[in-house]
Amino acid sequence: ATEAEEKDLVIIGGGVAGYVAAIKAGQEGMKVTCIEKRGTLGGTCLNVGCIPSKALLNNSHLYHQILHDTKARGIDVGDVKLNLAQMMKSKDTAVSGLTKGVEFLFKKNGVEYVKGTASFAGEHEIKVNLTEGGEKTIIGKNILIATGSEATPFPGLEIDEKRIITSTGAIALDKVPESMVVIGGGIIGLEMGSVWSRLGSKVTVVEFLGQIGGPGMDAEISKAAQKILKKQGIDFKLNTKVLGGDATGDKIKLEVEAAKGGKKETLDADVVLVAIGRRPYTAGLGLENVGLETDEKGRLVIDHEFRTKLPHIRVVGDCTFGPMLAHKAEEEAVAVVEWIKKGYGHVNYGAIPSVMYTHPEVAWVGQNEQEVKASGVEYKIGTFPFSANSRAKTNLDTEGFVKMIADAKTDRILGIHIIGPNAGEMIAEGTLALEYGASTEDIGRTSHAHPTLAEAFKEAAMATYGKAIHF
Numbered sequence: 001a002t003e004a005e006e007k008d009l010v011i012i013g014g015g016v017a018g019y020v021a022a023i024k025a026g027q028e029g030m031k032v033t034c035i036e037k038r039g040t041l042g043g044t045c046l047n048v049g050c051i052p053s054k055a056l057l058n059n060s061h062l063y064h065q066i067l068h069d070t071k072a073r074g075i076d077v078g079d080v081k082l083n084l085a086q087m088m089k090s091k092d093t094a095v096s097g098l099t100k101g102v103e104f105l106f107k108k109n110g111v112e113y114v115k116g117t118a119s120f121a122g123e124h125e126i127k128v129n130l131t132e133g134g135e136k137t138i139i140g141k142n143i144l145i146a147t148g149s150e151a152t153p154f155p156g157l158e159i160d161e162k163r164i165i166t167s168t169g170a171i172a173l174d175k176v177p178e179s180m181v182v183i184g185g186g187i188i189g190l191e192m193g194s195v196w197s198r199l200g201s202k203v204t205v206v207e208f209l210g211q212i213g214g215p216g217m218d219a220e221i222s223k224a225a226q227k228i229l230k231k232q233g234i235d236f237k238l239n240t241k242v243l244g245g246d247a248t249g250d251k252i253k254l255e256v257e258a259a260k261g262g263k264k265e266t267l268d269a270d271v272v273l274v275a276i277g278r279r280p281y282t283a284g285l286g287l288e289n290v291g292l293e294t295d296e297k298g299r300l301v302i303d304h305e306f307r308t309k310l311p312h313i314r315v316v317g318d319c320t321f322g323p324m325l326a327h328k329a330e331e332e333a334v335a336v337v338e339w340i341k342k343g344y345g346h347v348n349y350g351a352i353p354s355v356m357y358t359h360p361e362v363a364w365v366g367q368n369e370q371e372v373k374a375s376g377v378e379y380k381i382g383t384f385p386f387s388a389n390s391r392a393k394t395n396l397d398t399e400g401f402v403k404m405i406a407d408a409k410t411d412r413i414l415g416i417h418i419i420g421p422n423a424g425e426m427i428a429e430g431t432l433a434l435e436y437g438a439s440t441e442d443i444g445r446t447s448h449a450h451p452t453l454a455e456a457f458k459e460a461a462m463a464t465y466g467k468a469i470h471f
């Protein structure tokens with residue numbers, strides 16, 4: 001065997017967490033290697049997550065809008081047809097452009113990219129089973145685990161990614177199923193449910209809890225989202241649990257019952273999407289070889305410097321604590337390299353935005369009303385509906401509202417929640433406000449261009465400490 005190479009930093013996983021850390025380390029002049037087994041860089045997000053899902057959300061929205069929302073705009077269209085194969089191709093083009101872009105950035109920043117599966121052979125020794133065959137050992141002064149997450153399976157329902165699918169199957173179906181049952185009304189369920197509903201599937205979402213949107217969504221916003229999505233044709237069964245399924249016949253039969261017990265019912269579906277959350281992925285890493293353990297949720301345990309109990313081995317992204325979001329992974333990736341190189345680094349977990357890319361979009365940052373109430377802080381709320389916003393009116397896109405929650409005594413913003421057009425872009429302003437410790441009056445006294453959707457944001461702020469002008 002050839003002698004093992006030594007690197008300043010060896011990164012396991014080329015997802016957002018791993019690739020961003022690799023680029024940052026390259027920029028800092030470190031000798032860095034990133035090991036990825038998938039064959040392409042970008043991880044879940046670029047290959048089977050954020051990017052392909054947003055491509056399909058965007059194009060399915062256009063299709064749906066052309067079918068149902070042109071007449072009032074003075075556009076008469078003829079025969080509208082779905083070309084699903086081309087829609088998938090367009091998604092694949094976005095994905096491959098971006099994953100190749102990351103490879104280019106590796107070269108530009110002097111990052112070594114090793115294709116293969118990594119595991120711990122010793123505390124500083126990483127063994128790689130190379131994709132092209134053979135193996136090699138790399139020694140890391142520092143090692144970063146960024147192995148991400150995988151879909152949580154539903155016991156008793158075997159995933160084949162054709163009829164019983166996770167999000168990975170849901171971005172690649174080759175025909176529009178007549179009916180789809182989605183288990184789990186979180187972000188994946190509602191985004192992918194929206195895609196297939198717009199393309200013609202009869203979609204039913206079964207959710208265990210009494211509200212949709214997954215953890216973090218404000219209850220009032222969640223209710224509004226459910227009402228709008230219902231109007232778009234998605235059916236909801238809340239407070240309902242799935243008992244099991246049978247996929248032997250033509251249709252999949254799912255047995256469900258009220259979460260608190262009681263009436264049972266069977267739902268028929270051509271496709272079942274399992275979207276009940278994701279879990280950290282550390283299988284095959286050989287953690288036992290170095291004595292590292294995971295907690296009850298499968299997460300690698302770290303301190304505020306992202307260190308495991310072996311201080312040269314650190315962890316960022318979906319396989320450790322915090323929300324499973326690409327931009328959270330990205331912040332951690334920069335911070336962890338700063339810790340290694342400079343001895344300091346910081347992520348403000350209180351100001352990480354969340355966006356659900358349905359139409360309208362839902363976006364939030366900071367605490368929701370339930371959380372503020374539970375904290376015991378005295379608070380006030382300002383809201384502004386898009387139906388009173390001039391730009392939303394010109395765009396015939398007026399559903400939703402902005403909701404701002406602030407400390408009643410200091411006026412400091414505690415949380416911002418938006419359901420409405422472009423909410424995902426608008427929340428950047430809210431995140432910045434939170435980072436700067438802004439008050440609602442700071443925003444209310446800042447000029448916002450007219451006519452823009454962002455004026456609804458300003459007016460919700462005004463409504464928190466005084467009155468909105470246009471409502």
Ligand code: FAD
Nearest residue numbers: 013015016017043044045049050118148317318324325326
């Ligand atoms: P991952 O992206 O999972 O990357 C880990 C990588 O490590 C993988 O490529 C894996 O192959 C590799 N790996 C694992 N083990 C080994 C090993 N032993 N050796 C070598 N390589 C290994 N987040 C958002 O912020 N916005 C969105 O719009 C959004 N949409 C999403 C849509 C879907 C359908 C899904 C599933 C997720 C979405 N997410 C979104 C979440 C986002 O994808 C994750 O938070 C993000 O990918 C986490 O990055 P990561 O690098 O920690 O993990």
Ligand code: NAD
Nearest residue numbers: 184185186187188189207208214275276277278324355356
């Ligand atoms: P999630 O945690 O957002 O939602 C899962 C939902 O399933 C919850 O509402 C939960 O109550 C429900 N559930 C759990 N077990 C159930 C059961 N047995 N029966 C019925 N319902 C059940 O998880 P997800 O939607 O699978 O998404 C996984 C991760 O991916 C999330 O962390 C999410 O942040 C991330 N993601 C983000 C985006 C985005 O940022 N736009 C998009 C997709 C995915």
